[in-house]
Amino acid sequence: MITQPIFLIGARGCGKTTVGQKLAEACHFDFIDTDVTLQERAQQSIADIVAKEGWPAFRALETQTLQSVTAPQSVIATGGGVILAPVNREFLRENGIVIYLKAPVAVLAGRLEAFPEESQRPTLTGKPISEEVREILAQRDALYRETAHFTVDAACEPDDVVAQILAAIASVQPTTVAVNSATAD
Numbered sequence: 001m002i003t004q005p006i007f008l009i010g011a012r013g014c015g016k017t018t019v020g021q022k023l024a025e026a027c028h029f030d031f032i033d034t035d036v037t038l039q040e041r042a043q044q045s046i047a048d049i050v051a052k053e054g055w056p057a058f059r060a061l062e063t064q065t066l067q068s069v070t071a072p073q074s075v076i077a078t079g080g081g082v083i084l085a086p087v088n089r090e091f092l093r094e095n096g097i098v099i100y101l102k103a104p105v106a107v108l109a110g111r112l113e114a115f116p117e118e119s120q121r122p123t124l125t126g127k128p129i130s131e132e133v134r135e136i137l138a139q140r141d142a143l144y145r146e147t148a149h150f151t152v153d154a155a156c157e158p159d160d161v162v163a164q165i166l167a168a169i170a171s172v173q174p175t176t177v178a179v180n181s182a183t184a185d
């Protein structure tokens with residue numbers, strides 16, 4: 001079994017938090033969510049940080065949080081925009097196994113409409129959810145793909161997503177990181 005950190009990346013609503021908790025249990029790893037840790041440390045919500053200090057301030061905290069929580073034997077659920085910064089993309093690829101939870105726009109939008117969690121997910125564009133999800137995914141999909149070691153289908157049930165991830169990481173050597181392979185697209 002590997003000991004490298006497992007990083008989950010993907011759009012808002014793809015299930016990084018939901019799947020990450022289950023994956024951590026299955027691996028007997030710690031579970032960390034960078035959005036949760038960041039808000040606990042700042043003692044305010046992401047919406048408040050962005051409203052008071054702007055997105056660049058939030059992005060700086062996100063980089064700091066990502067680097068400080070990274071440890072062996074942990075599953076780390078990242079924020080949806082973590083891949084925007086080149087420094088984060090390089091950090092993720094070099095310090096763990098990166099899994100892209102990929103889901104279509106309609107699935108993501110449906111989940112976000114059902115569970116908006118606006119304090120953690122302030123609007124990125126000011127547009128309605130499905131329009132925003134389409135626009136943002138079009139901008140970011142290539143970055144998720146280039147950052148990931150593995151891509152899994154995140155539109156299915158959480159337990160099935162976990163099973164895909166376990167199958168993917170089974171091929172990874174304990175001391176090295178996989179390169180550019182995909183189990184699903």
Ligand SMILES: Nc1ncnc2c1ncn2[C@@H]1O[C@H](COP(=O)(O)OP(=O)(O)OP(=O)(O)O)[C@@H](O)[C@H]1O
Binds near residue numbers: 014017156
């Ligand atoms: N595989 C799944 N099947 C059905 N519902 C799911 C699945 N994964 C997540 N959900 C639901 O979708 C919502 C969003 O999931 P979650 O918070 O895990 O996404 P996230 O990727 O962590 O989002 P964010 O980037 O905003 O932190 C939750 O209410 C969750 O219950």
Ligand SMILES: O=C(O)C1=C[C@@H](O)[C@@H](O)[C@H](O)C1
Binds near residue numbers: 079
């Ligand atoms: O997609 C994004 O840019 C974000 C996703 C969330 O996880 C949070 O990290 C924050 O709301 C930004």
Ligand SMILES: [Mg+2]
Binds near residue numbers: 016017033077078
């Ligand atoms: Mg989350």
